[in-house]
Amino acid sequence: xxxxxxxxxxxxxxxxxxxxxxxxxxxxxxxxxxxxxxxxxxxxxxxxxxxxxxxxxxxxxxxxxx
Amino acid sequence: xxxxxxxxxxxxxxxxxxxxxxxxxxxxxxxxxxxxxxxxxxxxxxxxxxxxxxxxxxxxxxxxxxxxxxxxxxxxxxxxxxxxxxxxxxxxxxxxxxxxxxxxxxxxxxxxxxxxxxxxxxxxxxxxxxxxxxxxxxxxxxxxxxxxxxxxxxxxxxxxxxxxxxxxxxxxxxxxxxxxxxxxxxxxxxxxxxxxxxxxxxxxxxxxxxxxxxxxxxxxxxxxxxxxxxxxxxxxxxxxxxxxxxxxxxxxxxxxxxxxxxxxxxxxxxxxxxxxxxxxxxxxxxxxxxxxxxxxxxxxxxxxxxxxxxxxxxxxxxxxxxxxxxxxxxxxxxxxxxxxxxxxxxxxxxxxxxxxxxxxxxxxxxxxxxxxxxxxxxxxxxxxxxxxxxxxxxxxxxxxxxxxxxxxxxxxxxxxxxxxxxxxxxxxxxxxxxxxxxxxxxxxxxxxxxxxxxxxxxxxxxxxxxxx
Numbered sequence: 001x002x003x004x005x006x007x008x009x010x011x012x013x014x015x016x017x018x019x020x021x022x023x024x025x026x027x028x029x030x031x032x033x034x035x036x037x038x039x040x041x042x043x044x045x046x047x048x049x050x051x052x053x054x055x056x057x058x059x060x061x062x063x064x065x066x
Numbered sequence: 067x068x069x070x071x072x073x074x075x076x077x078x079x080x081x082x083x084x085x086x087x088x089x090x091x092x093x094x095x096x097x098x099x100x101x102x103x104x105x106x107x108x109x110x111x112x113x114x115x116x117x118x119x120x121x122x123x124x125x126x127x128x129x130x131x132x133x134x135x136x137x138x139x140x141x142x143x144x145x146x147x148x149x150x151x152x153x154x155x156x157x158x159x160x161x162x163x164x165x166x167x168x169x170x171x172x173x174x175x176x177x178x179x180x181x182x183x184x185x186x187x188x189x190x191x192x193x194x195x196x197x198x199x200x201x202x203x204x205x206x207x208x209x210x211x212x213x214x215x216x217x218x219x220x221x222x223x224x225x226x227x228x229x230x231x232x233x234x235x236x237x238x239x240x241x242x243x244x245x246x247x248x249x250x251x252x253x254x255x256x257x258x259x260x261x262x263x264x265x266x267x268x269x270x271x272x273x274x275x276x277x278x279x280x281x282x283x284x285x286x287x288x289x290x291x292x293x294x295x296x297x298x299x300x301x302x303x304x305x306x307x308x309x310x311x312x313x314x315x316x317x318x319x320x321x322x323x324x325x326x327x328x329x330x331x332x333x334x335x336x337x338x339x340x341x342x343x344x345x346x347x348x349x350x351x352x353x354x355x356x357x358x359x360x361x362x363x364x365x366x367x368x369x370x371x372x373x374x375x376x377x378x379x380x381x382x383x384x385x386x387x388x389x390x391x392x393x394x395x396x397x398x399x400x401x402x403x404x405x406x407x408x409x410x411x412x413x414x415x416x417x418x419x420x421x422x423x424x425x426x427x428x429x430x431x432x433x434x435x436x437x438x439x440x441x442x443x444x445x446x447x448x449x450x451x452x453x454x455x456x457x458x459x460x461x462x463x464x465x466x467x468x469x470x471x472x473x474x475x476x477x478x479x480x481x482x483x484x485x486x487x488x489x490x491x492x493x494x495x496x497x498x499x500x501x502x503x504x505x506x507x508x509x510x511x512x513x514x515x516x517x518x519x520x521x522x523x524x525x526x527x528x529x530x531x532x533x534x
Binding site for chain 1: 115132155
């Protein structure tokens with residue numbers, strides 16, 4: 001983890017919780033679902049080799065080619 | 067068991083998890099994450115909208131598209147799914163072995179209905195379409211480490227509600243009492259404000275409302291076609307159908323009118339009793355009332371609240387519907403052995419009033435002073451009673467003689483007759499006509515006529531002209 005990562009993470013999770021509230025989930029659920037503990041967080045650096053379609057539907061799981 | 071004979075708490079918490087332990091995760095509130103891999107071992111992870119409860123050892127996943135996940139399952143027959151409890155946020159990982167794909171039948175239909183609700187809730191109406199219910203054996207359930215909330219305290223016990231409801235149903239005297247009590251129990255024991263009982267007419271394949279609660283108009287006599295909406299699908303498949311979010315896919319109304327119009331009946335507009343359901347139901351549940359392996363009717367409940375009915379509600383209400391079916395059979399058997407009893411007071415005489423009763427041969431529909439009353443079997447029964455009364459002044463009848471009357475051509479499974487008589491009785495009360503049918507003991511009833519009647523029989527060709 002680097003300096004500033006924690007603040008970024010907190011902002012991301014708060015944003016996600018807000019979206020869950022907007023689509024009708026309860027506050028208890030939204031905050032609980034997006035809760036995390038800083039002691040459990042690890043940063044992983046990676047380089048993608050292959051990319052796949054993630055949108056649900058007939059094309060889900062197929063490889064995206066440049 | 068512990069020394070004192072209480073279940074051992076420690077043993078309970080370490081007991082093997084089954085699908086029954088994690089049913090709340092399978093309501094479709096939170097999308098699940100599914101992982102598969104292809105024959106070469108390349109992983110694929112996707113979000114899925116539905117992991118459905120089948121039994122204590124099986125779940126079913128919705129097959130909606132032929133995509134990578136599908137190809138992987140067919141190649142390896144193995145999958146792993148992560149699910150979330152929407153109340154406690156506890157998470158579990160399921161290891162699954164693919165067994166089969168079902169493309170029709172009760173499991174398929176209950177998943178299809180639930181998916182329609184989920185699709186509409188997520189803006190995917192018309193996009194999500196169930197192609198199959200993929201059934202998996204659950205090999206292992208492992209809790210995923212993480213913080214979970216404690217479940218909220220139980221505010222009402224559904225098993226107790228089912229038990230008390232069954233006790234009350236067991237004390238009912240006849241069909242009318244049974245239907246009304248079932249709906250009273252829904253309100254008082256289950257806190258369900260909007261409910262109906264519909265019975266199946268096996269000859270027409272349509273369900274008709276015999277009792278309702280919580281609507282501006284009772285809708286008694288309104289009809290639902292087999293396979294239409296959650297009610298029609300529950301009756302056709304003999305399985306509870308439940309939707310947690312509003313969807314137009316399972317709506318009522320237009321189809322009823324369309325089928326009536328296409329059947330060529332001229333007086334369609336006049337004899338269409340509106341279905342009383344909520345305009346915007348967010349939750350609906352339809353429980354088939356079974357006798358043996360066939361549905362004789364449907365107990366229906368709905369709510370403006372989303373996700374009002376969960377698996378536990380479905381179980382408890384199924385018990386009530388099942389008991390209702392058993393008690394209905396008993397009531398039917400008792401009606402077979404007529405026994406005189408007290409007659410309630412008939413309506414007050416209105417000798418100055420004259421009412422025209424018109425009968426259309428085409429569909430046995432009956433109009434009282436141009437107002438639609440009833441049609442079909444109940445219409446035929448009513449016409450027979452009035453004609454007998456006109457010919458001989460007779461007012462007392464038995465259910466049995468109607469059942470044996472060849473002219474009425476009642477279906478073989480004629481517990482339908484009691485439900486039809488009840489429908490007729492209630493429609494007469496609601497129309498505030500001067501004719502009543504009052505039960506006089508078991509299997510007997512009296513035709514009470516409080517005014518002058520003019521009977522008009524309209525033959526088949528004349529019925530092509532609208533009555534109004």
